Amino acid sequence: MIPLSPSGLDADEFVTLDDSTAPTTPEGSLSFSPQLHPQDVSAYLNGGLQNNGAPLSPDLFDAAAQPPAVRNICCVGAGFVGGPTAAVIAFHNPHIQVTVVDRDEKRIRRWNSKHPPIYEPGLNDILRIARDGSRACVFANGPTTYESTDAACEAAAPGLTSVGARQPNLVFTTDLAKCVREADVVLIAVNTPTKSRGNGAGSATDMAAFEAVTALIAQHAKPGAIIVEKSTVPCRTAQLLALHRPGVPFQVLSNPEFLAAGTAINDLLHADRILIGSHPTPSGHRAAAALASVYASWIPSSRIITTNVFSSELAKLVANSMLAQRISSINSIAAICDATGADVDEVARAIGADPRIGSKFLRAGIGFGGSCFKKDVLSLVYLAETLVLPEVAAYWRGVVDMNEFARNRFAARVIKRLNNTLMGKKVAVLGFAFKKDTNDTRESPALDIIRTLGEEGPREVAVFDPLCIPAQMEEEIARFVEPGALQRDGGPVAVYADVYAACRGADAVLITTEFDEFRNAPVTGGQGGAKVAKSGGGLVDPRPFQQHEVEQHESHLLALQSFLRQRAPDAEDPLDRFSPMPPCADDCPVCLAEHVNGTSGHGAGKELACKSLVDWQKISYHMKRPRWVFDGRGVLDMAAMEKIGFCVEIVGRQSRTIVGNINGQR
Ligand SMILES: NC(=O)C1=CN([C@@H]2O[C@H](COP(=O)(O)OP(=O)(O)OC[C@H]3O[C@@H](n4cnc5c(N)ncnc54)[C@H](O)[C@@H]3O)[C@@H](O)[C@H]2O)C=CC1
Numbered sequence: 001m002i003p004l005s006p007s008g009l010d011a012d013e014f015v016t017l018d019d020s021t022a023p024t025t026p027e028g029s030l031s032f033s034p035q036l037h038p039q040d041v042s043a044y045l046n047g048g049l050q051n052n053g054a055p056l057s058p059d060l061f062d063a064a065a066q067p068p069a070v071r072n073i074c075c076v077g078a079g080f081v082g083g084p085t086a087a088v089i090a091f092h093n094p095h096i097q098v099t100v101v102d103r104d105e106k107r108i109r110r111w112n113s114k115h116p117p118i119y120e121p122g123l124n125d126i127l128r129i130a131r132d133g134s135r136a137c138v139f140a141n142g143p144t145t146y147e148s149t150d151a152a153c154e155a156a157a158p159g160l161t162s163v164g165a166r167q168p169n170l171v172f173t174t175d176l177a178k179c180v181r182e183a184d185v186v187l188i189a190v191n192t193p194t195k196s197r198g199n200g201a202g203s204a205t206d207m208a209a210f211e212a213v214t215a216l217i218a219q220h221a222k223p224g225a226i227i228v229e230k231s232t233v234p235c236r237t238a239q240l241l242a243l244h245r246p247g248v249p250f251q252v253l254s255n256p257e258f259l260a261a262g263t264a265i266n267d268l269l270h271a272d273r274i275l276i277g278s279h280p281t282p283s284g285h286r287a288a289a290a291l292a293s294v295y296a297s298w299i300p301s302s303r304i305i306t307t308n309v310f311s312s313e314l315a316k317l318v319a320n321s322m323l324a325q326r327i328s329s330i331n332s333i334a335a336i337c338d339a340t341g342a343d344v345d346e347v348a349r350a351i352g353a354d355p356r357i358g359s360k361f362l363r364a365g366i367g368f369g370g371s372c373f374k375k376d377v378l379s380l381v382y383l384a385e386t387l388v389l390p391e392v393a394a395y396w397r398g399v400v401d402m403n404e405f406a407r408n409r410f411a412a413r414v415i416k417r418l419n420n421t422l423m424g425k426k427v428a429v430l431g432f433a434f435k436k437d438t439n440d441t442r443e444s445p446a447l448d449i450i451r452t453l454g455e456e457g458p459r460e461v462a463v464f465d466p467l468c469i470p471a472q473m474e475e476e477i478a479r480f481v482e483p484g485a486l487q488r489d490g491g492p493v494a495v496y497a498d499v500y501a502a503c504r505g506a507d508a509v510l511i512t513t514e515f516d517e518f519r520n521a522p523v524t525g526g527q528g529g530a531k532v533a534k535s536g537g538g539l540v541d542p543r544p545f546q547q548h549e550v551e552q553h554e555s556h557l558l559a560l561q562s563f564l565r566q567r568a569p570d571a572e573d574p575l576d577r578f579s580p581m582p583p584c585a586d587d588c589p590v591c592l593a594e595h596v597n598g599t600s601g602h603g604a605g606k607e608l609a610c611k612s613l614v615d616w617q618k619i620s621y622h623m624k625r626p627r628w629v630f631d632g633r634g635v636l637d638m639a640a641m642e643k644i645g646f647c648v649e650i651v652g653r654q655s656r657t658i659v660g661n662i663n664g665q666r
């Protein structure tokens with residue numbers, strides 16, 4: 001029997017576990033992935049108490065179970081999740097000191113500068129208020145043409161509302177020990193990729209970073225601190241976490257993150273649910289209530305779901321796997337559409353109208369990319385394998401296999417249409433990020449497609465992305481496509497900062513990311529997602545406010561700021577609240593890109609206030625006939641493209657003007 005450390009102050013919570021729950025990785029290894037066996041874990045979940053199966057929620061805000069006050073939060077991992085999540089928590093909790101720590105000095109330097117390391121719409125405003133503090137401001141508290149910018153105005157005139165200055169409460173640092181020592185709550189948001197070697201390579205989760213951080217936290221955290229799994233981890237990781245500090249009381253919670261790249265800030269500000277898994281004991285409940293109180297600053301308590309810790313861990317894996325499964329399902333149907341003449345958009349619309357199915361995540365194309373879907377489905381596969389459930393494992397593995405099929409099918413179709421040879425030809429690839437509105441390129445389908453095209457000996461594969469920085473794209477192509485892939489190294493791949501230069505003289509243009517900029521018509525709703533540049537606005541004036549509303553809830557000022565910006569798009573700071581931004585270091589890639597390319601829209605720090613659509617007429621003029629366009633993301637209106645002379649193929653879609661180009665031809 002392995003003694004599990006007490007995970008709280010209550011004596012009745014000390015539990016022991018069967019040896020078979022121990023990690024199987026040899027002792028001393030920094031990288032473990034829990035290998036599980038079917039068994040009854042009710043002893044752990046019950047904490048030695050009778051499990052009555054009651055949900056935790058009702059007593060979360062119970063006066064009898066007073067949660068400890070949270071005054072200091074440390075978030076370990078300043079990546080795509082840690083940075084934005086900590087920023088939003090700090091933004092909505094000015095009374096809490098939030099520190100984000102990372103071992104990557106360069107990353108921390110960028111978080112402390114004008115150009116943070118990731119691009120997310122809306123991030124900049126949140127960051128500037130929480131990290132830099134804000135000045136006092138005065139504004140007309142009602143619809144009017146007058147907006148005062150006199151921040152020094154102490155006594156507000158009738159009809160004017162004043163808001164005081166705000167102190168910074170968000171810090172980015174590399175000093176883990178100090179930051180953890182001071183924290184009441186420690187969020188772990190480090191990367192948990194798929195293991196690339198050793199036991200379970202290719203499907204198990206690589207817990208090296210998570211485990212290393214856990215060991216350090218266990219060493220430095222104060223007794224009673226609440227440790228929170230924000231990273232996506234295998235089911236029952238919480239149980240292993242407790243092994244790190246036998247005898248010292250601390251609570252482990254699971255609080256998985258559901259934000260998506262490109263909409264992270266919106267997802268965090270308007271989360272549809274906050275999931276908190278805890279040990280179902282009094283101190284587990286209190287820890288969950290303490291974390292819930294942080295979120296309750298801006299999320300209605302009805303959206304805070306509490307479960308046992310293992311359900312929470314598993315729910316995260318299942319959420320991503322089910323979303324990925326929908327994409328693979330619709331992509332399998334797209335292949336049938338291509339072979340039969342049915343249109344996948346029409347099929348998606350027809351089935352999506354059934355509320356039991358729903359219309360989201362049914363956009364067919366080249367499949368899902370990103371750092372999480374594939375790894376999380378594979379983590380579920382590994383879990384099923386270790387639980388000796390081979391049929392379950394095979395079922396979920398099919399989701400990943402179908403995704404690869406979709407990607408390969410697209411590349412093969414391009415090559416086939418170009419007479420089965422790319423020798424001497426130029427192909428332009430539009431979109432390098434794994435999805436729109438992000439500069440995240442991890443597991444981007446574009447990488448695989450560039451590699452496949454490159455192997456066909458083309459004259460050039462030209463790559464353009466509206467958000468990624470060209471120098472960073474080159475670095476990633478050299479690392480992930482092939483060391484000699486770039487033109488500067490003798491290969492065919494070239495990166496462009498200008499879409500028209502990328503497409504000039506091309507035999508074919510491929511769309512590999514669903515950026516709205518690549519559309520040939522603004523979106524009018526339906527399957528496609530976001531709308532392009534709302535010219536006439538659409539936001540409603542949130543005024544008038546009660547004085548206490550603006551004092552207590554930053555979200556009101558954020559809404560007013562967005563509304564005012566809509567009226568005057570060039571006004572970066574319409575409420576005149578922002579403090580000066582900290583400067584960038586000499587090696588800031590955004591500053592360097594701006595220096596090389598003039599004022600560009602590349603990279604973090606620049607809001608896409610007004611996206612402009614690519615001028616396809618202009619592209620057509622400089623392309624080689626028959627002007628092939630292959631849309632792997634279903635963003636183009638095929639008929640309109642054909643009208644201006646393109647030969648268009650879109651995954652799973654049929655031309656509505658040229659009927660008959662079907663039956664095995666694709
Ligand atoms: N990217 C996304 O959209 C989402 C990711 N997740 C999950 O959140 C977790 C984090 O993901 P990302 O933020 O995308 O990863 P990331 O790779 O962008 O960031 C992780 C950060 O952790 C830091 N780190 C690693 N080891 C460290 C150590 N020993 N000490 C200090 N810092 C350390 C890294 O330097 C890096 O900056 C993963 O488990 C992921 O599955 C969950 C929801 C959304």
Ligand SMILES: O=C(O)[C@H]1O[C@H](OP(=O)(O)OP(=O)(O)OC[C@H]2O[C@@H](n3ccc(=O)[nH]c3=O)[C@H](O)[C@@H]2O)[C@H](O)[C@@H](O)[C@@H]1O
Nearest residue numbers: 257258259260261327361362363367368369370372434435
């Ligand atoms: O755990 C995570 O990392 C996150 O993974 C996904 O978010 P993300 O991968 O950032 O982005 P999605 O919008 O889910 O898109 C993933 C991929 O699927 C593709 N996709 C999406 C939707 C669709 O209908 N079709 C489709 O091919 C996108 O182009 C993209 O390549 C989930 O949506 C988040 O809830 C989750 O928190």
